[in-house]
Amino acid sequence: xxxxxxxxxxAAGASAAMLATxxxxxxxxxxxxxxxSSQAGTVAxxxxxxKPAVSVGTPKASPSKYKGECPVGVTFSxxxxxxxxxxxxxxxxxxxxxDGSKSKVKSFTFRGKGVKxxxxxxxxxxxxxxxxxxxxxxxxxxxxxxxxxxxxxxxxSNGDKEEVVVPRRVDADAWVDEGNCQxxxxxxxxxxxxxxxxxxxxxxxxxxxxxxVRVNGSxxxxxxIKPGENFRGWAVxxxxxxxxxxxxxxxxxxxxKDTSPKVxxxxxxxSFYAGTCPTTRTFTGTIGASGRTTVKYRWxxxxxxxxxxxxxxxxxxxxxxxxxxxxxxSASGESKRxxxxxxxxxxxxxxxxxxxxxxxxxxxxxxxxxxxxxxxxxxxxxxxxxx
Numbered sequence: 001x002x003x004x005x006x007x008x009x010x011a012a013g014a015s016a017a018m019l020a021t022x023x024x025x026x027x028x029x030x031x032x033x034x035x036x037s038s039q040a041g042t043v044a045x046x047x048x049x050x051k052p053a054v055s056v057g058t059p060k061a062s063p064s065k066y067k068g069e070c071p072v073g074v075t076f077s078x079x080x081x082x083x084x085x086x087x088x089x090x091x092x093x094x095x096x097x098x099d100g101s102k103s104k105v106k107s108f109t110f111r112g113k114g115v116k117x118x119x120x121x122x123x124x125x126x127x128x129x130x131x132x133x134x135x136x137x138x139x140x141x142x143x144x145x146x147x148x149x150x151x152x153x154x155x156x157s158n159g160d161k162e163e164v165v166v167p168r169r170v171d172a173d174a175w176v177d178e179g180n181c182q183x184x185x186x187x188x189x190x191x192x193x194x195x196x197x198x199x200x201x202x203x204x205x206x207x208x209x210x211x212x213v214r215v216n217g218s219x220x221x222x223x224x225i226k227p228g229e230n231f232r233g234w235a236v237x238x239x240x241x242x243x244x245x246x247x248x249x250x251x252x253x254x255x256x257k258d259t260s261p262k263v264x265x266x267x268x269x270x271s272f273y274a275g276t277c278p279t280t281r282t283f284t285g286t287i288g289a290s291g292r293t294t295v296k297y298r299w300x301x302x303x304x305x306x307x308x309x310x311x312x313x314x315x316x317x318x319x320x321x322x323x324x325x326x327x328x329x330s331a332s333g334e335s336k337r338x339x340x341x342x343x344x345x346x347x348x349x350x351x352x353x354x355x356x357x358x359x360x361x362x363x364x365x366x367x368x369x370x371x372x373x374x375x376x377x378x379x380x381x382x383x384x385x386x387x
Contacts, residue, residue: 052082052089053142054080054138054144055080056079056080056081058147058148059077059136060077060149061149064151066153070155070196071125073123074123076122076124076134076151079119080093080120081118082115087112089110091108091118092140094137102137103122128196128198132150132152133148183225183231185225187222189219189237189239191219194216197215198210199211199237199239200238202238204233204234225254230256231254234249235250261290265285266288268285274354274355275356277329277332277356278330281354282327283352285323289318290319291316294310294311295310296309296342297309298339298340299338329356331356335351337349
């Protein structure tokens with residue numbers, strides 16, 4: 001199958017789930033799909049052990065030929081028969097689609113030996129006319145591929161042919177929301193008649209979105225781009241069915257502004273101290289913010305986290321608050337401090353150092369020696385008598 005068939009099937013109205021499966025990649029249809037039913041017989045392995053036999057029935061679509069109002073769901077079913085040789089067998093299979101893509105691998109496990117029969121189903125929704133086929137491929141316990149089960153969908157009131165929609169105009173515009181780092185691509189499809197229209201958005205040359213909408217005169221379609229970073233480019237809205245049309249090329253530029261308040265912190269240690277101890281030294285920190293916010297922070301003291309604290313900022317622009325944490329040293333040494341912002345960075349580490357000097361022992365004051373003062377000898381008094 002050529003890769004263009006995926007586009008044609010999308011244009012014909014395959015559902016989003018169906019298209020997502022097609023986007024997995026294009027595969028060559030196995031040669032076994034050309035037969036009505038493929039069966040792998042029991043063949044002895046190199047070790048002489050028998051392997052299970054597997055057969056797959058041609059998928060049946062219900063309805064197989066639909067005519068009427070759309071969208072419509074079509075269910076595909078097929079029978080897988082396994083002749084088990086072990087007490088426990090796991091069957092892995094996937095669906096093959098008409099454009100060459102495949103579904104995800106599915107599996108089921110059953111117990112018991114002998115022939116077992118299982119019915120597997122897949123459902124798809126179609127919004128427009130389509131002709132295609134589906135097959136089923138068993139991957140284990142032995143490979144086997146069914147024949148193609150064909151189906152068709154014709155949309156219209158009671159199968160009647162509807163008026164062909166002719167898009168008169170396809171416009172596109174872009175609205176950029178830098179605060180949320182996104183852009184909305186806004187398109188409008190104007191057409192005659194009423195019917196499903198298949199469209200897609202192309203950004204910088206790549207298809208980023210596709211869908212099918214019912215247009216009654218005019219219909220607005222929107223696709224939102226959320227790049228998560230600064231992004232610029234161009235976009236085009238293209239109608240791909242039932243006819244092709246393209247809008248003008250609209251250019252856009254998304255500049256992702258960070259509107260959340262900026263928060264920062266710093267810490268300084270006390271100057272070196274040499275003197276008597278104990279002594280108390282103070283670490284000084286600064287908490288800063290831009291805008292109205294509350295900053296949750298805590299001190300990290302010698303590697304140990306303290307309790308959470310809060311700094312409130314109610315103004316606008318750059319603001320700051322001073323905070324402090326003390327350290328009492330009883331002996332020579334050092335202490336380290338840092339500030340951690342909740343959900344944010346941690347500052348560098350500030351160091352405070354102390355050298356404790358012991359005061360000299362006081363010199364004892366000598367006790368003065370007291371010398372006793374001698375008591376003077378009294379001079380005897382001589383009294384003369386007149387004779």
